[in-house]
Amino acid sequence: MVRKRRLVVAAAVLAGTLAMTACGGGGAGGGEVVNDPNAIKIGFMGDLTGESSGIVIPGHNGAKLAVAEYNKTNPPRKIELKDYDSQGSADQAVPLAQQALNTDKIVALIGPAFSGESRGVVPILEEAKIPSVSQSATAANLATRGWKYWHRVVANDDFQGPAIADFLARVTNAKSAFVISDDQEYSVGIAEAAAKELTKKGVAVQTDRFAKDLSDYSSTVAKVKAANPQAIFYGGYYAQAGRLLKQLRDNGVTAPFASGDGSTDKGIIDGAGAQAAEGAILGCPCAIPGVGNTEGALKAFYDKYTAEYKIDPAIYAAEGYDAATAFINAIKAGKTTSDEINTYLSTESFQGVAKPIRFQASGEVAGTDIFVHEVKAGKLTLLGKTTDAKLR
Amino acid sequence: MLQDFIEQIGPSTVGGLVIGSIYALVALGYTMVYGVLRLINFAHSEIFMIGTFASLFVLTLLAPKGPLTGIALVGVMLLLIVVAMVASGGAAMLLEVVAYRPLRLRGAPRLAALISAIGASLFLQELFALVVVPDVFNRPGRIDAPVPRIVDRNVVFSVFGADVKTDQVVIFISAVVMMVALDQLVARTRIGRGIRATAQDPEAAVLMGVNINTIVRLTFLLGGAMAGVAGVLYAMEFENIRYNIGFVLGIKAFTAAVLGGIGNIRGALLGGVLLGLVENWGAIFLGSQWKDVIAFVILVVVLLFRPTGILGESLQRARA
Numbered sequence: 001m002v003r004k005r006r007l008v009v010a011a012a013v014l015a016g017t018l019a020m021t022a023c024g025g026g027g028a029g030g031g032e033v034v035n036d037p038n039a040i041k042i043g044f045m046g047d048l049t050g051e052s053s054g055i056v057i058p059g060h061n062g063a064k065l066a067v068a069e070y071n072k073t074n075p076p077r078k079i080e081l082k083d084y085d086s087q088g089s090a091d092q093a094v095p096l097a098q099q100a101l102n103t104d105k106i107v108a109l110i111g112p113a114f115s116g117e118s119r120g121v122v123p124i125l126e127e128a129k130i131p132s133v134s135q136s137a138t139a140a141n142l143a144t145r146g147w148k149y150w151h152r153v154v155a156n157d158d159f160q161g162p163a164i165a166d167f168l169a170r171v172t173n174a175k176s177a178f179v180i181s182d183d184q185e186y187s188v189g190i191a192e193a194a195a196k197e198l199t200k201k202g203v204a205v206q207t208d209r210f211a212k213d214l215s216d217y218s219s220t221v222a223k224v225k226a227a228n229p230q231a232i233f234y235g236g237y238y239a240q241a242g243r244l245l246k247q248l249r250d251n252g253v254t255a256p257f258a259s260g261d262g263s264t265d266k267g268i269i270d271g272a273g274a275q276a277a278e279g280a281i282l283g284c285p286c287a288i289p290g291v292g293n294t295e296g297a298l299k300a301f302y303d304k305y306t307a308e309y310k311i312d313p314a315i316y317a318a319e320g321y322d323a324a325t326a327f328i329n330a331i332k333a334g335k336t337t338s339d340e341i342n343t344y345l346s347t348e349s350f351q352g353v354a355k356p357i358r359f360q361a362s363g364e365v366a367g368t369d370i371f372v373h374e375v376k377a378g379k380l381t382l383l384g385k386t387t388d389a390k391l392r
Numbered sequence: 393m394l395q396d397f398i399e400q401i402g403p404s405t406v407g408g409l410v411i412g413s414i415y416a417l418v419a420l421g422y423t424m425v426y427g428v429l430r431l432i433n434f435a436h437s438e439i440f441m442i443g444t445f446a447s448l449f450v451l452t453l454l455a456p457k458g459p460l461t462g463i464a465l466v467g468v469m470l471l472l473i474v475v476a477m478v479a480s481g482g483a484a485m486l487l488e489v490v491a492y493r494p495l496r497l498r499g500a501p502r503l504a505a506l507i508s509a510i511g512a513s514l515f516l517q518e519l520f521a522l523v524v525v526p527d528v529f530n531r532p533g534r535i536d537a538p539v540p541r542i543v544d545r546n547v548v549f550s551v552f553g554a555d556v557k558t559d560q561v562v563i564f565i566s567a568v569v570m571m572v573a574l575d576q577l578v579a580r581t582r583i584g585r586g587i588r589a590t591a592q593d594p595e596a597a598v599l600m601g602v603n604i605n606t607i608v609r610l611t612f613l614l615g616g617a618m619a620g621v622a623g624v625l626y627a628m629e630f631e632n633i634r635y636n637i638g639f640v641l642g643i644k645a646f647t648a649a650v651l652g653g654i655g656n657i658r659g660a661l662l663g664g665v666l667l668g669l670v671e672n673w674g675a676i677f678l679g680s681q682w683k684d685v686i687a688f689v690i691l692v693v694v695l696l697f698r699p700t701g702i703l704g705e706s707l708q709r710a711r712a
Contacts, residue, residue, distance in 0.1 A: 051534045183681055209681040213640040215630050218407020219400075219675035219683065226399035239536050243632050250545045251403075252555070270538050271632055 040336055041080050042067070042327055043106040045096065045121065046113030046136075047088030054238075054265055056088070056113045059135040059320030061309055063110050066324035068308075070332075079331065081324075082106060088113070090120035097121045101128045107338045108132065110323045113316075115139030122150050131342040133326050135319035138261065138285060139186075143362040149342050151363040153322045153352065154285035155370060157186070160260055161193030163370035164283035165233060167386040168194075168258045169201045171281075174230035176204040178255075180220060180244065181235035182212040190260045191235030198233070212240060217247045224248060229255050237262040242271015249276035261285060264315050264373060266380060274378040283386060286316045287354030287371040292381045301353045312379075318353035325350065326357065397676055402554030404672040410560050410629060412668020413567035417622035418645035419652070419660035420574060421484070421615030427591040427655035428611045430502065431492065434509040437642020438516035439484045439616045443623020444539075444633040445520065446479035447472045448529065451540050459544035468542055469566065469624075476620035484616025485609050487512055493605075521635040536632040543628060563625045570621050571661050574614065578657055587611055591655070644687065651691050653701030662702060 044063055046056035064081060071078045082104055086093035093112055100106045101124070109125060109132040112118045118137045125132050126149055133151045140156040168174070177198050181191035188209070195205045206227045208220045224232065232248070232255050234241050241263035248257070249272070259268075261284035269277040289302040290312060301321065305313045330344040349358040358366040372389050373380045383389035418440050425433045450472055460468055491512040495505050521533035531537050543559040550556065578584035589597040590607045598604055626641070627633050644667060652663025667687055674686030698704055 054532075054535065208679055211640075211681065211684055214680075214683070215626075215632065215637070215641075216407065216411040217680070218411065219404055219672045219680045222400040222403035222407065222672070222676070223396075223680070225403060226396065239632075242536065243630065246631065250557075267535060271536050273538065273541070273631070 039080050040077050040331060041082055041104055041106045042324075043082050043084055043100045043104070043109040043111070045084040045086050045093060045100070045109055045111035045117070048083060048085040050085075050087035050089075052088045052114070054267060055136065055315055058314040058317035059113065059323070061305070062135070062313070062317040062320030062322075063324040065304060065308055066321045066328060069304075070328045075332070077331070077336065079328065081110075084111075086112060086117050086121075088117060090117045093117040094120045094124065097124045101125075101130065106130065107336065108327050108341050110135065110320070110327070112137060115142055118142055118150075122147055125149055128338075129342070130338050131327075131345055133323040133345070135323040136286070136316040143364045147363060149338075151326070151345055151359050151365075153319050153326070153357055153365050154316075155365065155368045156285075157189060158193070159368045160283060160285055160370050161190040161235070162197035163368075163386040164258055164260055164281075164372070165194040165197035166201070167283065167372055167389065168231050168233060168256065168281065169198060169203055171391050172231045172256050174203055174256075176206075176227070176229045177231040177233060178224050178227055178229040179205055179207045179233045179235070180224075181207075181209050182214075182237075182240050183209055184212050184236065186262060187212075187236035189235070190262075191233065194233045194235065194260075203231075212236070215243055217244050220244070221247050221251050221253070224253055225251060231255055232257045234259040234263065238265040238267040239271060242268045242277070245272040245280060246276045256281060258283065261315065264288070264380065266314065269375060269378055269380075277375045277378070280375045281391075282373045282375070282380065283370055284315065284373065285370055286319050288315060288373060288380055288382055289313055289318060289353070290373075290379060290381050292376075297351065297353050298382070314380075322352035322357055325352065326359075393677065399553065400676045401673070402552035404676055405552070405669060406554045406556055406560055408669035408672035409665065410563050410668070411671075412665035413564055413571075414622045414626050414629075414664075415641070415645045415648045415667055416661045416664025417567055417570060417618045417625070418641060419649040419664045420571075420618040420657060422646050422649040423652070423654055423657060423660040424587070424611050424615045426649070427657075428587060428608060429492070429496070429505075431505050432509065432646070433487075433492075433612075433615075434506070434642070435487055435491070435512035435516060436484070436615065436619060437638030437645070438513050438520075439480045439487070439638075440619040440623050440626075440641060440645075441516070441520065441633075441635065441638040442483045443476040443480040443620035444627040444637060445524065445529075445537075445623075446476040446620065447624045447627045448537060448539050448633060450475050451542065452529070456540060456542055458541070460542050461544070465543065465562075469562070472624045472628075473566070473621055476624045477617035478620075480620030480623060481613040481617035483516075484612040484619070487616075488609060488612040493608075496608075517635050517639075525635060533635060536634050539627045539631045539633060541631060559629055563629055566621065566625060570618060574618060575657055575661075577614070583607075583610055647687060647691055651694055651701055653703040656701065656703050659701055659703035666702075 047053045067079050067081045084096040111134055112121050113136050115137045126147055131149045138157045140158040179191050179195040181187040198205050208223050210220055241259050245257055258281035264282040264284040289298040293299055330341040335341045335344045355367050355369050370386045372383045372386050374383055421436045491508045492505055525531055525533040543562050545557045547555040547557055548561050586602045586607045589602050648663035648667045649660045652659025670690055671683045671687050675683050
């Protein structure tokens, strides 16, 4: 009896709460999200206006492109892409994530774009059971935290440095190499991974490192000149890479120069100057379709992107498109709640712009493809995967 | 180790002299303002940044087709230096009027002026990142702006295995000329005497008919103009500039000023060149990531034994 009475009370309370919620919703006049046929809300989180926005905006463009294409097909429920400009900082990303969950009630999130902010935001998404797909967070340890709702469409940093080093050793036949980095976490990590792989391949490696805010690399250049290496690998971002490359070339260092995704941006060409940047090899878990890509999905994406935005696609543009596509496929299949979408992600498999996309249980994409690009005539040109690409 | 040293000492020395002369020119501004007002003008690094953008502005207007030589090079260099001196010197004077004078006239504690300096520094950085660079130069505000090349990198001569190139010669000569000019200005002219008098004893200087406000303004103008020249040389050598370019360089220049003896003009010059050299020499043995550590260890060691810096003697006691 007691139990029954309790049940009744609970039911009454529940009914009351529901009624109040309904009133609240009606009073606000905004209409509830669920009642709006046009609002399956998907968030996009990343640095959209800050210092590193150059790495995030192309992916944002790619995601917008995919969503716009889907909405043009007049689906029963359109997708609304909501932007959360985290400036790339975890401090700003966390309150934005709370806003996305509590106020905007997104069902899924594309991003966060960077690894640092992911560490802050993903635990919140996990708790709220909101699936996310990042187009560019590449820190290896993100996949080992037991996150159930987190995914990414790019291979992690563990694969990148060694793959680029392999490529560099293969195409140059170098017997000696110089590995340089600045002192940031990403830069040191990728440089050490590359140095290790080069040593394994029997290449004699010397190293140097400088502070990231420095602009005068004369001591590093002096070391490289003295070592006279047959290949150079730089771990770091494009601003420093451009300055370093310029100073190396100005001082008569002609060895092939390779770097990773942090430098895969036309900023390296601006910084070094077109002449010094020519021939630089830039590896990335992303593929950047360019004018040279004449076939298949790469060309189709290049054409769509340039038609829409009047500029060439840049870093992680194709991956932003793929991340959005992963969600769109789920919605097309009639999965509209966060949990349904997350379950769908675990089984889905589709052909992305540059590679097949399938998620492992850890959230990692199944393949470990790293792509290489070369600076040709002042433009980034996609050469292909590190395993089989050739310098043109 | 010895092999490394022999192979790298030449190029490292040349590189150290180049960056060291830029440190020295910026250090002059810190040291002069400190000598006269006992104020560390932390916004001085942004005055330097304004100098780099002034040269980019001129070069954007001129749009040179490529590296210059001979008369054309000297002409463009002079134009760049004059414009940058006016821009940076003017900005420094304006800074004094807006950020420091109101505090000085009300007799605010020095800490207030220091905080005002930090505020002015942040304000100027953000002004360039958000307004000046996007609106004037039509570029994204927070990433490197490339500067067109005006001096070619031809090897002029080789010494101890180091190739000395045209740009390095141009920078070193320009820097030395400006340093000598400033040193003579302070040592020999009426204005210089006024600056020295104010540094020595402001009240006595007033009694002897020195207009303190004019002298303070002139000190900012001269220090700013030197930072402007440093900005031109920096933009020319590294060809990439951005809104926060002064931050690290300003700290280094300030270190150089303290190392040489803050308040002492020749000390700032010595400190700047020494800092540039020691950083690069240390990097030969320890790697470039140790540059900053080396610089500050040297600073601490020098201050332990000579708390007033290497030359120690301050602006007030400099001989005429």
